[in-house]
Amino acid sequence: MNYNYKVNIRPQHERQKSLNELLNSTSRTFTSYDVFEGKPEILKVVTLPLHFPIYRMSNGRTQTHQLAYISEKGSDPDFFSLGEENASVQQIQHDILKIFAHEGTETITPIIDELERAKQQTEPLLITPAGIVVNGNRRLAAMRELYHAHPDDFSVFKNVECAVLPPLDIQQIDDIEIRLQMTPETKLPYSWIDESLKIKKQILAGRKEEEIARLMRKKPVEIKKSLSALNYADMYLKEWKKRPFDYSLVEAGEQFFYDLVSSLKGKENQLLEANIRMAWILFDNRTNLGSRIYSFNKILGEKAQDVLSNLSERLEIDTSPENENTPEFDSEFELQNNEDSYQPLISIFEDSSRQDEVFDELRAVCQTILDSAKTAKEGKSALSAVQDAHTRLLEVxxxxxxxxxxxxxxxxxxxxxxxxxxxxxxxxxxxxxxxx
Structure with missing residues (x-):
């Protein structure tokens, strides 16, 4: 990583002592409506040197980048959470935040561009009594970069205004971040992964889905779907790509993984396993499919058995019921034995040497089903199927x-x-x- 601004950290006890002295002497205040739900909180405001505050590592926006760094470097899972008071870890966090400082949307100007234009801090940072930034991490990174690059032009950022929060526990601090993020007209949106990880963190902390939904201004069903989509993304990274937590691989797959939640609902056993692997193969080849990936993913959900049947014929795989010679025991066992066995197909899906071949056939099957659905209303599905069979024979x-x-x-x-x-x-x- 290329560093411009160099992070320096004062020991925590020194920061706390300095802040206490400043708090006792200041008369300036800032009213926040995000500290506690439903009521204003008057916070004291102090002026601190630019280098004084430190970044909060448990920052929802930077989770994905932190996990990608841990995965790439093979670092300890607690590398960031245990490194909050470590200058080298703070430096890495600064570099991550610098990326976000340059990001914007059609309606939101990148924060570093806005600060460069305004040349002033319009709202104080929210910090803990230990000087840890709860709100304003991107702004702090941007101000540091601007001042470091052009100290004369941005001398106004030599010091920063900070509103000091009362002593709070970890959950209360997380709640502040969530409340602040629920103002999308002014905040750069979280990625779908970062938001889902935030929800998962709340669940692991013992919160109910209904409570999280209320805090995030969502419906409980949306919370459930976010968790399920994240679960499938984790499965893809860990079991298929062998790169757990490298969320950069799935960051562009929001619609795909959310669609999977509905597509896989109600499926189980080998049908579920085969469907999941077909979905992974589609996602691996998303650049070759463009927007068709969503139509194909829907087909896998609605017609998985038809897709698998056609695919087994093209790949010449026998999916007839297993244990045909096994004596009958009871009706339930007999029913299971009459189901197709997709294990041979699953094994081929997992064979990396055949995945290009499988993708070509899977694409052809999905396209045929898609075309048949389009022509069925016109009474041309039979002709389309015959033409497709003829085309396939010509390719032999x-x-x-x-x-x-x-x-x-x-x-x-x-x-x-x-x-x-x-x-x-x-x-x-x-x-x-x-x-x-």
Whole structure:
């Protein structure tokens, strides 16, 4: 990482002593409506040197970047949380915040651009009695960068105005951050991952979904869906990519992972496992699919069994029920034995050497189903299916076929001939009815 501003930290006891002295001598105040819900809190305001405050590591906005750093460097999971008083860790946090200081939206100007234009601090930072910044971490990083780069032009940032909070526990501080974030017209929005991680943290702290929903101004069902989407993202990173917590890989997949929550609902056992792996393969190849990935993901949810059946034929995988010779025990066991076994397909999905092949076939199957749905309303689905079968046959090149597949090819061609003959006989009957 390239550092510009260099972070220096005063020991915590020195910061607290200095703050106590300043608090006893100041008469300036700032009224905040975010410290406690439903009532204003009058806070004392002090002026501190730019280097004095330290960044809060438990910052919802920076969770994703922190976890990515830990994953990349192989650092201890508590690297940031235990390093709040460590200058080198604070320096890394500064660099992360510097990224956010340059980010904006169509309606929100990047904070560093706004400070560069205004050349003034319009609102005090919120800090704890130990000088830890609860609100204003991005602003502090931006002011430090501007002052470091051009001290004469931005001398106003040599000192910063800070409103000091009363002593609060960790949960109360988290609540302040959440309340402040619920003003999207002025705040840079959290990424979907950061927001979901924030929700998960609240759940792990023992809070109920209804309470979190009220605090975040959401519906309980939205809280549940955020947690489920995050769970699937975690599964993808840990089990499929073998890169747990590297959320940079899924940051652009908000709609995809939220759609999965509905697509996978009600599925279980091998059908669920096969569906999940097909979804992972689609997401791996999202750049080749564009917006079609959402249509294909929906197809996997609604017609997973049809997709798997067609895919098994294309890949020549036998998914007939297992244990055909197993004696009957009871009706429930018999029902399970009559279900398709998707384990052979699951094994192929997990074979990295075949994933390109699987993706090509999966894309073709999904596209065929999608096209059939579009033409069904027009009465053209049958013609479309026949045309697709014809196109697939034209693609067959026997000169490149493995000799071990000759018998299988012959068997499939015979099945095609039988099916074609059957369809032609039915078609003759339909044609006669039209003539009559």
């Amino acid at each position: 090149d026997l000169t490149k076929a493995d000799s071990n597949t000759y018998k299988g090819i012959d068997r499939q061609l015979q099945e095609i001939l039988n099916k074609a003959a059957e369809l032609r006989e039915k078609l003759k009957e339909y044609l006669k009815s039209i003539i009559v």
